[in-house]
Amino acid sequence: MKRSLIAAVVSATMATGAVAAESVEVLHWWTSGGEAAALGVLKKDLESQGITWNDMPVAGGGGEAAMTALRARVTSGNPPSAVQALGFDITDWAKQGVVANLNDLAGKEGWDKVVPTALQKFSKHDGKWVAAPVNVHSTNWVWANKAVLDKAGVNTMPQNWDEFIVALDKVQKAGYVGLAHGGQAWQDATLFDGVVLTTGGVDFYNKAFVQKDPKALNSATMVKAFDRMSQLRSYVDKDFSNRDWNLASAMVIEGKAGFQIMGDWAKGEFLKAKKVPNKDFLCMRVPGTQGMVSFNSDQFMMFKVGADSQGAQTKLAKAIMNPSFQSAFNVVKGSVPARTDVPNTAFDDCGKKGMADLADANKSGQLVGSMAHGHAVPASIKNGFYDVITGHFNGTMTSAAAAKAMAEAAE
Ligand code: GAL
Helix, strand or coil, X not given: CCHHHHHHHHHHHHHHCCCCCCEEEEEECCCCHHHHHHHHHHHHHHHCCCCEEEEEECCCHHHHHHHHHHHHHHHCCCCCCEEXXXXXXXXXXXXXXXXXXXXXXHHXXXXXXXXXXXXXXXXXXCCEECEEECEEEECCEEEEEHHHHHHHCCCCCCCCHHHHHHHHHHHXXXXXXXXXXXXXXXXXXXXXXXXXXHHHHHHHHHHHHHCCCHHXXXXXXXXXXXXXXXXXXXXXXXXXXXXXXHHHHHHHHCCCEEEEECCCCHHHHHHHCCCCECCCEEEEECCCCCCCEEEECEEEEEECCCHHHHHHHHHHXXXXXXXXXXXXXXXXHCCEECCCCCCCCCCCHHHHHHHHHHHHHHHHCCEEECCCCCCCCCHHHHHHHHHHHHHHHCCCCCHHHHHHHHHHHCC
């Protein structure tokens, strides 16, 4: 087909919104059991309003593949109605001038009053709302199988790094996998969020990952954090490489492993497997990071679509921000609501802890954006950090070389 004809077809599609008016197309990476169950809550909510949900799942934890698929769709002039996106990825897209303006709806519904400022930093661009935040996840969590810990003689929850290593050791010596892990860059970086926090605290974390201070990135504290990653490396099983995160969660769920360090989307897998907090599994902050929260919010960024599709898109944004939806969705997802006016009554003990931790960290100045999940630096630098962290985890460089490489990646 001649290029001009293609252009004509594309623009016609854009103008008429050829897909049925009352429908939305949503690009996301929620393909695990727990994630799909949570997304089902949103789909049903939309379908109950007569809106058809055109699903566009792009598997791949952490969303790298989804962002690649999005770039292809936008460059071909055919963006989806809405996309699951994280932090700086929203900001970067908003700068391209291809996202919709949600200010009318946000103003009518008072989003400015109920969404934490830490999230608004990413939901808005040039004073305009461009995304609807559905949750707040956090990455400095440890999930443990209670029966395995009992059998291994781990009777008290590790409160600091050294106690965590003792506990991992006991679990491994008792014949279980100490740390269930998937060897993928985004997962190695997710571990690193908590390891840097427990080693240097929030001030160091912000200096290194938000200000990208080379003296913090290439420092003795950063070397110590990498040394601790090497300690964790000795507790994973021999088949950890390229394992998907939810299969690592399954190892803890099934009692093959004692611990997993992972964001609280892992809790969605435990709930899907009908496991009960404090009975079957334990949730705790990465030892030594109690009081701190490294967060990442899943926001649905709305793209500019044809006039015919805007109605359904607005209904999607409205549904996402509905308080009762935010409770129903987050109870299943393992995250906590993005809105601060949602009661915690429907949440289990781990969910209630997550909500309390977030409020406390916000108040005490210990809430930081997750580097691993796009809330500290833009993707261009985040991916540079990923390369160093996963290279070091797989033994390609010493901790000193890794710290130096982090400073270089930030330039
Ligand atoms: C995070 C996202 C979560 C979950 C996780 C694993 O970035 O915020 O909702 O999808 O990746 O893929």
